[in-house]
Amino acid sequence: MPRVIQLLKPREAVEVVETRHVPPLAGEVTLRIEACALGQLDWNLLTLDAPPRLPLVPGHEAVGVVEAVGPGATLRPGDRVLVTPLASSCGQCAACRGHDARHCVNASWRGVHVDGALGTHLVTREQALVPLELPLGVEPLPEVLPRQLAAALALCGGSLWTAVGAVNALGLINPSRVGIFGVGGVGHLAVQVARALGHRVFATDADPDRMALARSLGAEPLDGPVDAAVVCTPSTQALQQAVRLLRAGGRVSLTGSSPTGRVDLSVADLVWRGLTLRSGLLGTREDLEESVSLIFTGKVKPIMELVSLDEVPARLWALRDLGFPGRLVVLPA
Ligand SMILES: [Zn+2]
Structure with missing residues (x-):
């Protein structure tokens, strides 16, 4: 059974919850999540008096592999993708028409408007997923990523993309x-x-x-x-x-x-x-490619603590401590 981390009631601890397998609808895919990072923003959302939705599944930066595809989806089973904070954009507004979907005025954000990625699986629209492009010279990746690499790549979807975007800006x-x-x-x-x-x-x-x-x-x-x-x-x-x-x-x-x-x-x-x-939010598509390269070349080494899904309810409290500079990266498998 798929399992996710859920906040069920405001100001209470999160729980590991079993969910049903839901087939992906048109334009959706089912991902097996290899790693999902948690940071201060997740902590802030999970401790609000009035969370944006309940139950709330946090997690807005992750890496995963496509397991199943819905009708019309262009991704294929086995494709590895980055899950970014942006869950969908309207395609109509000025930002979207200018190829700047991250500033879409009708955007929905993962872990806020729709479920986040913190679980074994995520069913999501494929629109805002970013296929993982390997930098030149990198061998094809094994079917199952090494833990450290999966964890580091999870940060490319949000934190590292933001850092690269801000420096390049x-x-x-x-x-x-x-x-x-x-x-x-x-x-x-x-x-x-x-x-x-x-x-x-x-x-x-x-x-x-x-x-x-x-x-x-x-x-x-x-x-x-x-x-x-x-x-x-x-x-x-x-x-x-x-x-x-x-x-x-x-x-x-x-x-x-x-x-x-x-x-x-x-x-x-x-x-x-x-x-x-x-x-600006996040960065450009080029900034995202650069963040992936920085991880593969070892020029950026994120500070992170790797935990299992079952350890999240207890370890999440580490994020409350503002002194913890890195990310809790969850390896759900
Ligand atoms: Zn838009």
């Missing part, structure tokens, strides 16, 4: 001084991405353990002006600090999203120093 051509603000789930990846692209990386985080992690990944403590900044925390103070530290003509890229965050920035300061603010 800076549009830096030459090696630069890049500040990373916040060294958590996305930040510790952004440090590695910026380093892999040849930048000198400076990091800041109030937590000494996270700063130690940043140093171990090759970042220096932030001590002065930078050419560009990636803000990987919803903290509005971090954004203000980043803007303050930018050199003239500098660029800042935002990833953390806080529903209540409001920023006090001087318009004159932005204009007179010629600063650029970039923001």
Whole structure:
């Protein structure tokens, strides 16, 4: 029987629940989930007073193999795909028509509007799944992925894609001084991405353990002006600090999203120093391919703790501890 992790009632513990095998409908596929990551966002959703849906299956970044296909689906059994936070887009709005579905105004998001991927199987529309393209030079993958690789690839669907998207959105051509603000789930990846692209990386985080992690990944403590900044925390103070530290003509890229965050920035300061603010969800399709390459070449090594499905209810509480910088990656098999 398929099994999933479900939140059944607000503010209660999640449970491992057996479900029925449901055949995929038109345009849908059934995936066998090889790995699914859990991060701070999942924790936030699971602990809301009024969760967006109940029962709630979390999990918005995963890797899986197609087991069955519904009528009209183009994926084939055996195809390996990345499951990303975007579950579907309308195909009609300006963003969709501009090939930028991640900013679709009618998007549905996995683990929020539809079930997430945290279970042995996921039946989902194939529309927003991304076939895993192997970088040049990589041998065809075995039928069953090694655990570590499956876990690392799961992060390509969300966290690493976001980190690569945010660094690339800076549009830096030459090696630069890049500040990373916040060294958590996305930040510790952004440090590695910026380093892999040849930048000198400076990091800041109030937590000494996270700063130690940043140093171990090759970042220096932030001590002065930078050419560009990636803000990987919803903290509005971090954004203000980043803007303050930018050199003239500098660029800042935002990833953390806080529903209540409001920023006090001087318009004159932005204009007179010629600063650029970039923001966006996830990254482009090219950024996603790059994130897969970074994993296969070992240039990015995510911090993660591998757990089984049965361990999730107990280990989920580790995410509450903001000091845990990485992801809990669940291997459901
Ligand atoms: Zn749309």
